[in-house]
Amino acid sequence: MNPKAQFMHQLQQHEDEKAAGKKRLEKDISEFQSRMKALADEIKGWLRDIPQVTVKVEQTTLVDPTIPANLSPQEFYQICTILVTAGDRSLRFKPTCLYLFGCTGEVELEYRGLHSAPRYKAYMWEPNVPAGKWALIGLEQNKSAPQELDEAAFFNLLSRLIR
Incomplete structure (x- = not known):
């Protein structure tokens, strides 16, 4: 293959990879x-029969620094946040980025109204949790192993709002 043909082949391969x-x-x-x-x-x-707890879902614009500039001219997109409130305390599920260290879809869990709140993150894909399930990871001194964010884990998170 001559140099021009080789260059054209590499250029087409690059364009195909970029499109994919x-x-x-x-x-x-x-x-x-x-x-x-x-x-x-x-x-x-999960909260259907608990009138003392409210859930508010809002659309927000996520400015995502993990979006590769060569794949998208915009580093932002619309996504919802979830606010769970019990009295004067709340737990917000706030998306932070799409890609991070082998995980996909990072969501920060923010407690409000607590003096010392534990820190958690959830991931829509994490290699140690079954596909299609959210992974929950504690960020305290001894970072916890990923666990599935299921109903039991959710109520354990929520219990901090009434302590």
Whole structure:
């Protein structure tokens, strides 16, 4: 293959890889958005019969520094946040980024109204939790192993709002 043909082949290969990366990015953002909506619906279902606790879901613009500049001219997208309130205390599920250290879809859990609140993050994909399930990781001194964010884990998180 002559140098010009080799260059043309490499150029086409680069363009194909870039298009595939852009398509994967769009798919990952869409999945993050839909998984956050599904999590909000699941939380509402868990709290259905508890009138003292409210759930508010709001759309927000996430400025995401993990979006590769060569795949998207914009580093932001719309996604929902979830606010669970009990009295004067709350727990917010706040998306922070799409990609981070081998995980996908990072969500910071923020307690409000507590003097010393534990720190947690959730991930929509984490290699140690079954596919399609949210992973919950504690960020205190002895960082906890990932566990599934299921109904029991959720109520353990929520119990801090009434202590």
